[in-house]
Amino acid sequence: MFDFLEDGYRYRKLSVELKKKFGEKVQRLPLNAGFTCPNRENGRPGCFFCDETGSGFTTFAGLSVKEQLEKMKEKYRKKGIRKFIAYFQNYTNTYAPLDVLRKTYTEAIDEDVVQLDIATRPDCINEEILKMVDEIRRGHGIQVSFDVGLQTANYHTLVKINRGHTLGEYIYAVSLLKRYGFEVVSHVILNLPGDNTLDVVESAKIISALGVDGVKLHSLYIVEGSVFGEMFKLGKLQLGTLEEYVERAVTFLENLSPRIVIHRLVADPPLTGTLFGNWGMTKTEIINLIENRLKEKDTYQGKRAKII
DSSP, X not given: OOGGGXXXXXXXXXXXXXXXXXSSOEEEEEEOOOOOOTTSSTTOOOSTTOXXXXXXXXXXXXXXXXXXXXXXXXXXHTTTOOEEEEEEOSSOTTOSOHHHHHXXXXXXXXXXXXXXXXXEOGGGOOHHHHHHHHHHHHHHTOEEEEEEEEEOSOHHHHHHTTOSSOHHHHHHHHHHXXXXXXXXXXXXXXXXXXXXXXHHHHHXXXXXXXXXXXXXXXXXXXXXXXXXXXXXXXXXXXXXXHHHHHHHHHHHHHTSOTTSEEEESSOOOOSXXXXXXXXXXXXXXXXXXXXXXXXXXXXXXXXXXXXX
């Protein structure tokens, strides 16, 4: 269960697990399928941290899924990478008619793509969609994972930041995905306004109890075009310190099941339009701080976990 300690890490690291799973280095390729989000329709502002890109970083919005893949694969093939994960990133990638979803997902499948990764919202997952994806999975012999945003287990905070879904809907969605045997990766923002260390611990416990397979941790970054962006410019948004984020990351890991893969300890803010991101530090610098803190405390993922 704690075999990652034998690999020289204090948490279950994604790059190591992918090599074990596929036998070589695998590159995730972010795709923009041109979908939208139900939380941003009809003049609604969406999640308070989200801008008009739908929290995505893809740059090929005018190209087809196949064209996007080929452009990115060409870049990584020069580095010797031969296997890829097609990652539908921007907005809500289950929010479209079934025939559109089927065509979109199928377009991303070829001999180099070993897995589809579909980012979506808990309130946009249902049995109809999962049955269709299961047919694709079986028909093409490809692995499929779903990125499902939780952000926090504090259901009061979910309302305050206008997530548009509840904690109960997240629990139901993950339970449904696991019933179909899909891999589930959950996103958590560790320093949302109003959240405290207890919320961090509870998020780790709920994710562990649901049998989630992977976690992506984020610090809150503030971008132009978001509600938080306007609040930040008016001085109405209180943000925690870097030291607090590092301690929360360590606490989260300690209370998380050791079998869960850590896909990310902190995210990169967008290159443009960022008003505040990662306290002016690089992602690598913050990862180093978290890893060093784990060593200083002689602790590791799952050390305090009661749910394995």
